[in-house]
Amino acid sequence: MSLKQQILSDPISEIPLRPALTLPRSATVGQAVDLMRGAKLGCVFVVNQKDEPIGKFTERLLIHLLLTHPRALDEKIGDHMAKSWAPIQRVEPIARLIDLMQGLDLRFVCVVDDHGRVNALTGQKGLMEYIAERCPRQVKVSRVGSHPYMIQREGA
């Protein structure tokens, strides 16, 4: 099956998914920052009592907040979250993920279960890993000012 056919037919669950970080809207921005730093992830989803996403907080929002409202780290995340977020289910095709990310300019997409509850996180990094695993080749990893070294990437 060609790469294009795989992207059109493979479900989201074929992409390396990550556990989603969630917080209630009453948590502070500082708590979100600590959670993101600990998990090395750039996004926290804000959820209601049913664990359904109602917003998100990202690294980009953090930069804007630090510049315009540096005391916001002690304030509620519900007052500073972005209300634009996109849900997707594990069974939907990867092509839809690409459409969502490109059409809505998203870096992160929330994977939800049948009841609309947060289930996992996917996005740009997972998609890059999916593509790379399907076009394995010798990769030249170069750093500025040093000699390149080779890594043989043999897919998954």
Place this chain on the structure above:
Amino acid sequence: MAKRQRRPAPQGEFHDPLSDYGDEFADPLEEALVRRPISAIQSQPVAKVAPTDCVKAAMRKMDEQEVACLLVIEGDRLVGIFSERDVLDKVAPRFDQVKDQPVRDVMTPDPVVVYETDSPGSAINVMAVSGFRHVPVLDVNDRVVGIISPQRVTAFLREHFAQTA
């Protein structure tokens, strides 16, 4: 990806086994990932900052230009990247202490790069292997000519679906 399939040589004739392959790629997307120039997925111009610029000014540039990272250029040489992740890890916990310091103190030095002679597929592999979402593109003289970002890769994939649907 599809395996390369060699056509059989005609009887009694010399045949260079390395010169006559059938269709190497299963679809135009795979071919584009290998054969297109890296300029097909790189962004220009790139957002830059000097290593001596202060952290707050760099963050303001990221916020105003809505970019996820700045290339740190000294003279005409790339010396680092200052990214959203650097803000999360190194700036946010002590913003008041570092906001007036030079970017050099909090940037990621010696970034992973690709060269303009590489293919889009190789660049995507480098992103996957290194874990960096943004990879600068250099020319043969090690000068920055662009940057690869996931947004441009997804745009490339989507454009390709539209072209070949």
